[in-house]
Amino acid sequence: MTSNAANSSTAALTEFPIEGGCDCQFVRYQLQSAPLFVHCCHCRWCQRETGASFALNAMYEAKRVVLQSGEPELINTPSNSGKGQVIARCPKCWVALWSHYAGAGPSIRFVRVGTLDNPDRLPPDIHIFVASKQPWLVLPPEIPAVDQYYDRKQYWPAESLRRREVLLAEIAAKEQG
Secondary structure, three states: OOOOHHHHOHHHHOOOOEEEEOOOOOOEEEEOOOOOEEEEEOOHHHHHHHOOOOEEEEEEEHHHEEEEEOOOEEEEEOOOOOOOEEEEEOOOOOOEEEEEEOOOHHHEEEEEHHHEOOHHHOOOOEEEOHHHOOOOOOOOOOOOEOOOOOOHHHHOOHHHHHHHHHHHHHHHHHHHO
16 A cells, blocks of 8 residues: 555644754754654554553654754663664653664654654654554554555655655765765
């Protein structure tokens, strides 16, 4: 099933930049554009890590997430893949603001949508790992849902795929130079 969810989502209609931060407001950030894609992850690992039924993460190129105040502490943690992840947390209230996963490292930030001043502005584009979602949770039929992960070419909008290619070229250039 091909989806245009990201093209028609609230995120596509949102004006940017938008702001967010931790609970104590020590760390504040600004998102400069629409995200690449927004995942609502229902894997058991995310459930345990967040203490909730899912994690809602907006994927951004790191350069599009601009710190306005404070500096998060980067905490290395294990991950289901075995490659680990780095969670950016406020050093005062310990709220998780974003993660970096091993695949793209610090170049991509998985921003915790709940830390936005108005989290309603970035609804999920897709529900992933629904094979392990909580059985009492009913998903909306208009948003794609997949048992595990997915093929981004099938679900991401063309603009996000283009931005990803630019980012991959930048990562490759850094590794070579």
